[in-house]
Amino acid sequence: MKKIPVALIYSRILLGLAIVPIAYYRITHFRTIIIGLILLGLLTDIFDGIIARQLNVATDRLRRMDSNVDTFFWLAVAAACYIISPAFFKTNFIAICILIGLEVGCYAVSFIRFRKDVAVHALSSKLWALILFFTLTQVIATDHSVILFGITFYWGIISKLETIAILLLLKKWESDIPSVFHAIKIKNNKPIKRHKLFN
Secondary structure: OOOHHHHHHHHHHHHHHHHHHHHHHOOOOHHHHHHHHHHHHHHHHHHHHHHHHHOOOOOHHHHHHHHHHHHHHHHHHHHHHHHHOHHHHHHOHHHHHHHHHHHHHHHHHHHHHHOOOOOOOOHHHHHHHHHHHHHHHHHHHHOOOOHHHHHHHHHHHHHHHHHHHHHHHOOOOOOOOOOHHHHHHHHOOOOOOOOOOOO
16 A cells, blocks of 8 residues: 555656657547546646555655656656647747746755755645646647646746745755745744645
8 A cells, every 4th residue: 555656656757758659659549648648647646645645655755756757747748748739839938948947946946955856845836737737738639828828837937936935945855845834934943734635
């Protein structure tokens, strides 16, 4: 039972590795298949943390692994989207570069301050993952996204800046910090409450 969260995390690596060639070779019903695989990846991302917390195996190592695999998975999905709809990426090149830059910034701040990778898992980031799912699904299905991508872009900026703020506020590396307000409490040595379903 305790290996279930690890299996769910590693499954996203396999899903990411499958999505890219499916997009490249454009097999029959490739758009539907890729959307289904992305949904499956999103579900494993949601439930690996929940199950780990229920089984009391949500170690720092596991949470760091989860974050790194999440990054790999969404980069694979973005690569598949680029293969399917390069025009969308050309149209939104600057905005996409900003989001990637902020993601790199999160890792840079964490490594500089704590010599560890990011595992904040803030609630804003979880919501961003959901918005990103719907946006990339729209791109894969229709080759474009305007309103949803706009929401993804601005919320992505908010969530990444909050992650950076949390990393700057923490005195020592910690995982699963729900928000910047919780980070302020931790900095002031005050207890915080975490919800087992989310953090």
